[in-house]
Amino acid sequence: MRLCRRRSHSTTQPSCHTRCPSSCASALNSPYEEVVRYQRHPQDAQRLIALLGPYGVGVNELRRRLIEMNPNIFQGPIPYTTRAPKGYEESGREYYFTSREIFDNMVYNNRFLEYGEYKGNLYGTSIEAVRDVLNSGKICVIDIEPNAIQAVRTHELRAYVVYVKPPPLEQLRETRQDSYLITNYYVNRPFKEEDFQEMEEAARKIESHFWQFFDHVIVNDNLEDSCVQLLTAMRKAQDEPQWVPASWIRPTIES
Ligand SMILES: Nc1ncnc2c1ncn2[C@@H]1O[C@H](COP(=O)(O)OP(=O)(O)OP(=O)(O)O)[C@@H](O)[C@H]1O
Numbered sequence: 001m002r003l004c005r006r007r008s009h010s011t012t013q014p015s016c017h018t019r020c021p022s023s024c025a026s027a028l029n030s031p032y033e034e035v036v037r038y039q040r041h042p043q044d045a046q047r048l049i050a051l052l053g054p055y056g057v058g059v060n061e062l063r064r065r066l067i068e069m070n071p072n073i074f075q076g077p078i079p080y081t082t083r084a085p086k087g088y089e090e091s092g093r094e095y096y097f098t099s100r101e102i103f104d105n106m107v108y109n110n111r112f113l114e115y116g117e118y119k120g121n122l123y124g125t126s127i128e129a130v131r132d133v134l135n136s137g138k139i140c141v142i143d144i145e146p147n148a149i150q151a152v153r154t155h156e157l158r159a160y161v162v163y164v165k166p167p168p169l170e171q172l173r174e175t176r177q178d179s180y181l182i183t184n185y186y187v188n189r190p191f192k193e194e195d196f197q198e199m200e201e202a203a204r205k206i207e208s209h210f211w212q213f214f215d216h217v218i219v220n221d222n223l224e225d226s227c228v229q230l231l232t233a234m235r236k237a238q239d240e241p242q243w244v245p246a247s248w249i250r251p252t253i254e255s
Contacts, residue, residue, distance in 0.1 A: 001016070001079065001114060001116060001123055001124075001125060001143075016114065016115075016116030016117075016145065017107075017112075017114065017115055017116060018113065018114045018144075018145055018147040018148035018151055019110060019112060019113050019114070019127075019148065019151040031212075033212075033245055033246075034245070034246040034247075035243045035244060035245055035246060036243070036244060036245075036246045036249050037241050037242070037243060038158075038241060038242055038243070038244040038248070038249060039240070039241040039242075040238055040239070045134040045135065046134060046137070046138070046139045046140070046238055047139075047157075047158045047159065047160045047237050047238060048130060048134065048139075048140050048142065048152055048157040048158065048159040048160070049074075049139060049140065049141045049142070049159070049160050049162065049234060049237065050142055050143075050144050050148075050149070050152045050159040050160070050161050050162070051063055051141065051142070051143045051144070051162050051164060052143065052144050052145065052146055052149070052161070052162075052163060052164070052206070053163060053164030053165065053166075053203070053206070053220070054166065054198075054199045054200075054202035054203045054206060055198075055199065055202065056181050056191070056195055056199055057164050057165070057166050057199055057203070057220055058164055058220040058223065058226070059143045059164050060143060061223065062164060062218075062220070062223075062226055062227060062230055063076070063141050063142075063143055065227050066141060066227065066230055066231065066234070067141060069227075070231075072138075073138060073139055074138060074139050074140075074141050074234075075133045075136070075138045075139070075140060075141070076133070076140070076141055076142060077125055077126070077129035077130045077132070077133055077140060077142060078092065078093070078094070078095060078096055078129050078132075079095050079096070079123055079124060079125055079126075079129070080095065080096045080098055080103060080106070080112075080115075080122075080123070080124045080125075080126055080129070081095045081096070081097060081098070081121055081122065081123045081124075082097075082098060082099065082100045082103050082121050082122045082123075083095075083097070083121035083123075084097070085097050096129075100122065103115075103122050103124065106124070106126065107124075111126050111127055111128065112124040112125060112126050112127070113125045113126070113127055113130065113142075113144070113148055113151045113152060114144060114145060114148050114151075125142060127157075130142065130157065131156075134157075139234065139238065146206050146209065146210050149161060149210060149213045153213065153245065154248075155247065155248045158244065158248055160215045160216070160233075160237035160242070161213050161214050161215050161216075162214070162215065162216045162217075162218060162230065162233060163206070163207075163210075163211075163214040163216070163217045163218070164218050164220050164226075165203060165207075165217055165218065165219045165220065166196075166199045166200060166203050166219075166220065167219050167220065167221035169196055169200065171221050172196045172199065172200075173193075173196060175221060175222065175223070176191045176196075179191060181195060215237065215242065216233045216236075216237075218230060218233070
């Protein structure tokens with residue numbers, strides 16, 4: 001999905017699509033939303049955790065570390081793909097391998113939160129795969145495009161949205177000195193000054209459009225500190241009362 005999204009941004013052809021429920025456009029355009037205080041009941045499913053941020057800020061690094069350090073608590077959904085499995089891959093483990101026909105059918109039936117095309121193959125995160133993780137009792141952690149926020153802010157998924165924000169430029173340069181950026185071509189390369197500028201610009205745009213939907217913001221300066229902050233936020237999301245859209249508690253047809 002990450003590479004599909006990058007391609008979307010580097011070409012004029014959209015190759016990454018997000019599900020947009022009927023309430024999506026109105027929620028984005030409306031400055032107000034009725035909210036209520038919500039305390040998750042221990043018997044309720046865990047809330048979905050959705051991480052987002054500008055490219056290269058560290059969303060996947062944080063998500064990966066969170067899951068690797070606590071595999072019994074956190075898990076990502078298994079994505080679908082139309083590409084052929086590699087020798088060591090098994091359907092239902094790394095991916096659900098499926099035909100293009102079935103994938104198209106799933107798109108038609110609105111079963112993906114996000115899907116996109118990369119090098120001629122389709123990739124997607126299905127709502128069922130997220131549901132499977134939540135039903136297993138684990139906390140499902142996904143990374144999303146900002147445009148997918150409305151698709152996860154639903155009565156069922158009750159996403160807790162964490163925005164990963166870049167630190168000021170000076171700290172970005174300092175902390176990313178030895179880090180590598182994943183590019184479209186499977187080649188990792190050191191960060192350049194223009195990457196930092198682009199990250200800042202993207203962050204400004206995301207914040208101006210979506211700030212009202214963020215439940216928590218992490219400034220990803222020192223990586224270890226950010227991991228600790230993320231873990232603390234995860235506990236709060238599940239165990240402490242949070243403001244949520246009133247429609248989640250009194251669901252309507254649209255939610
Ligand atoms: N706080 C940090 N300090 C130093 N390096 C970091 C920090 N956070 C992330 N990185 C490094 O920056 C690089 C990009 O991070 P990551 O791949 O997680 O970005 P991303 O936000 O998921 O973007 P993309 O989806 O485009 O890859 C990785 O090499 C990662 O290890």
